[in-house]
Amino acid sequence: MRVWMRLARAGLALAAVSIAWAADLAYACPSCASPLEENRQAFVDTTIFLTVVPLMMMGGFIWWIRRKLREQNDLPEIAVPQDLLRDAGRFSKRP
């Protein structure tokens, strides 16, 4: 039974890979086959832009959350008198 399962999986994987041979040029966008250099450059520029923007947003959000978490870790778990709080310095374990 296991052998048949493995063969079936391998067959599926081969079928998936074989699709690569069917790939051909697709004129789906007006820029891909445009003779205008400016147009091709605009296509490349916007592709880079649309790739970088979401990554920057996600990276920025993670950085911001991390900073917020660190700030929160600097607060004591329980209420402490202000003079003690002043002397204690940071409460997180980071150097």
Place this chain on the structure above:
Amino acid sequence: MPDDALGRPFGVPARREPVVPNGVLGMLIFVATEVMFFSGLISAFVIGKSNALGGWPPPGQPRLPIEETALNTAALLASGVALYFANRAFQKDSPNTKRLLGLAIGLGGFFVLFQGAEWIALIGEGLTITSGQLGGYFYLLVGTHALHVVAGFLILLYTYRKLSEDQLDRFTFWPAQIFWYFVVGVWPILYWQVYL
């Protein structure tokens, strides 16, 4: 018994606030999708512009009012600055909050009305959404932004009402600001791409 800096009795477990308030998180996610939406529109416009035979703007089409819109851009940017100072005043519980928030709303309203007048003039000159690539892209990009400005304007009006009733808290004010800063921030990019 001595109290700590936040007025809590000594030794009582601290009640921590969430790292990001729900409203702020929701608005940030929404604005992120909006950034991608506008990025897509701007990218389509840039490619369309570079593909135009005969140069851009297309010949025979009305010219866009660059100088007048520069003034309107300044009004929208000033609205963002006024909102920033309104927030600072709000944090200090200053009575200037209402005045500054009112100024931000007023400048936002001016932007919408000015743009409405500009549209009427352009339609009169023959630039419509079906008159060509310029009209199509112009009304799509600027119109989508205008819808966002109107939405932001209504949100700011809501916060102003809450402030007047002395019920405005930072969990309501902060998301409203994020949206308005987005609306203000995306406009100079649109102005640069569409008008200049």
